[in-house]
Amino acid sequence: MSxxxxxxxxxxxxxxxxxxxxxxxxxxxxxxxxxxxxxxxKKIEPMIIPGKRIADIVDIIEKSFRSQPNAMPAFPTCVSAxxxxxxxxxxxxxxxxxxxxxxxxxxxxxxINFNITDCARSFGxxxxxxxxxxxxxxxxxxxxxxxxxxxxxxxxxxxxxxTIEKYGLKPIRNLTGHSIEKGILHAGISIPNVGNLNMxxxxxxxxxMLIAIEPFATxxxxxYVIDAPKNPPLIFSSTRRPKTALGKEIWKQYKQxxxxxxxxxxxxxITPQTRYRKISRVCDIDGWASYAPLMEKSKGxxxxxxxxxxLTENGNEIITHGRYE
Numbered sequence: 001m002s003x004x005x006x007x008x009x010x011x012x013x014x015x016x017x018x019x020x021x022x023x024x025x026x027x028x029x030x031x032x033x034x035x036x037x038x039x040x041x042k043k044i045e046p047m048i049i050p051g052k053r054i055a056d057i058v059d060i061i062e063k064s065f066r067s068q069p070n071a072m073p074a075f076p077t078c079v080s081a082x083x084x085x086x087x088x089x090x091x092x093x094x095x096x097x098x099x100x101x102x103x104x105x106x107x108x109x110x111x112i113n114f115n116i117t118d119c120a121r122s123f124g125x126x127x128x129x130x131x132x133x134x135x136x137x138x139x140x141x142x143x144x145x146x147x148x149x150x151x152x153x154x155x156x157x158x159x160x161x162x163t164i165e166k167y168g169l170k171p172i173r174n175l176t177g178h179s180i181e182k183g184i185l186h187a188g189i190s191i192p193n194v195g196n197l198n199m200x201x202x203x204x205x206x207x208x209m210l211i212a213i214e215p216f217a218t219x220x221x222x223x224y225v226i227d228a229p230k231n232p233p234l235i236f237s238s239t240r241r242p243k244t245a246l247g248k249e250i251w252k253q254y255k256q257x258x259x260x261x262x263x264x265x266x267x268x269x270i271t272p273q274t275r276y277r278k279i280s281r282v283c284d285i286d287g288w289a290s291y292a293p294l295m296e297k298s299k300g301x302x303x304x305x306x307x308x309x310x311l312t313e314n315g316n317e318i319i320t321h322g323r324y325e
Contacts, residue, residue, distance in 0.1 A: 021208055022310075026115050026182065029070075030210070030310065033110045033117035034319040036071070040064045040108065041121060048106075048123045052098045054079050057106070058090040058262075065110045072253075074109030074116040075185055076235050076260035080293065081105075085172055085216055085225050085302040088293040089234050092265045092276045101126035103133060105304040107214075111257060114183040118212040119320035120306035129301065131167050135217040136305040139163035139171070139193075143215070144307065148315045149207040158195030160215045170223035172216035172302065173197070175294070180210045180308065183255055209311045210319075220300015233280070233290035235260050242286040246278070258291070 022030070040061055047057055061077045080088040082102040098104060107120040122133045142159040156177075164171045177191030189203060193215050205211070237258045242251050249267045250259060265275040283290060296302050308319040 022115075022182075022210070026113075027310070029112040029115035030117055030308075030319050032068075033071070033112050033115065034119075034308070034321060036065065036068055036110050036112075037108060037117060037119045038321050041106075041119075044106070045123070048098060048104055048125065050098055050100045050125060053094070054096045054098065055090040055094040057098075061106075061108055062263075068110070068112070071110055071112045072257075073263075074111040074118060075258040076263060078107035078120075078235075079104065080107070080302075080304075082301050083220070083296045083299040084228060084293050085218075085296055085304065086175060086294045087235055087291045088228075088231075089260050090262050091234060092261050092279075093272050094262070098125060101128060103128050103301055103303050105302070107304065107306065109185070111183075114255070114257075116180050116182070116185055116210075116257075117308045117319050118180065118185065118214075118306060119308065120214055120304045122303040122305060129219060132169060132217050132219055132301055132303040133305075135164045135167040135169050136215050136303040139215040139217065140213060140305040140307060143191075143213045144309060144316065144318065147205060147211075147213070147309060147311070149205055149311055149313070151205050153189070153191060153203050153205065154195055154197070156213065157192035157197055160192075160213075161194045164193075164215065164217045167217070169217045169219055170221075170300075172218060172223060172225055172296065174224045175214070175216050177211060177213045177306070180212060183257065185256075185258060205311055207311050207313055210308065211311070212306055212308045214304060214306035216302055216304045218296050218300040218302045220296040220298040220302070222297035222300065224297055225294040226297050228293040228295035231293045231295075232276075233292045234262075235291040236264070236279070236283045237289040237291070238286070239289050240287055242282075242288075244282045244285055246282045247286040247288075250282075 179189035181187040
């Protein structure tokens with residue numbers, strides 16, 4: 001098999017995971033972000049029912065973040081159903097609804113003064129296999145339990161993989177967690193969901209690092225994701241300073257944080273039908289990255305669990321809490 005494309009890998013390479021010292025104020029922002037996420041998860045859980053509009057869920061989450069002092073969404077809220085594992089969000093024109101059955105994954109993050117917290121939870125709807133959700137949750141717990149300075153990153157992947165496989169399921173091997181830095185969501189270090197991913201396999205966790213661990217479990221036979229067919233990119237990332245007027249407006253708001261076409265559409269007064277084409281074209285001109293929804297190759301159902309943790313002297317502190325507490 002040809003080498004798989006690794007997603008959630010390196011969007012921006014900053015210092016490649018060298019210890020970044022957070023100030024007390026930064027840590028306060030991170031902890032407040034975790035509390036906000038917990039509150040928002042409790043707020044939206046009753047909305048996750050068949051027939052509810054996806055756009056309503058996304059809008060409520062992102063408006064809740066913007067209502068907080070010095071806060072904004074750290075990235076477009078992802079609402080991914082069943083075989084769609086990640087990177088699905090509300091479109092410029094959106095009429096999709098929560099399905100009758102399956103697993104809905106909500107990946108959300110808030111940035112306070114550009115200090116980023118990242119979290120994901122999976123919700124069962126109607127008829128679904130609760131073991132998939134449990135496997136992702138327990139594998140996250142297993143990785144967090146051993147995360148401390150000095151441990152190899154590959155050990156986290158081994159803990160995740162072995163836990164998921166105990167359920168007779170597979171981890172998504174080409175989706176990873178990531179290190180986080182101020183203003184940079186994917187800061188250069190990948191946190192694998194399998195034990196044999198070569199990238200950074202010998203890299204060790206360090207005190208002061210902020211990382212997001214995010215296992216994906218599936219009942220699919222493939223165990224990896226591809227770009228979902230007939231799904232255009234919905235999320236973009238300003239990886240360099242822009243040249244276009246619209247790009248400069250977007251940069252002023254988001255800097256290097258990811259944004260959706262729906263987010264950027266508010267800078268335009270043209271008809272909704274032409275906004276996506278305009279935004280996509282501008283991102284091409286400015287050389288920015290784009291991300292399409294990702295689907296488990298065999299169309300297996302996928303669950304995701306994610307928390308952000310801060311590496312302390314002897315262990316870690318979980319920054320994000322909510323619903324799995």
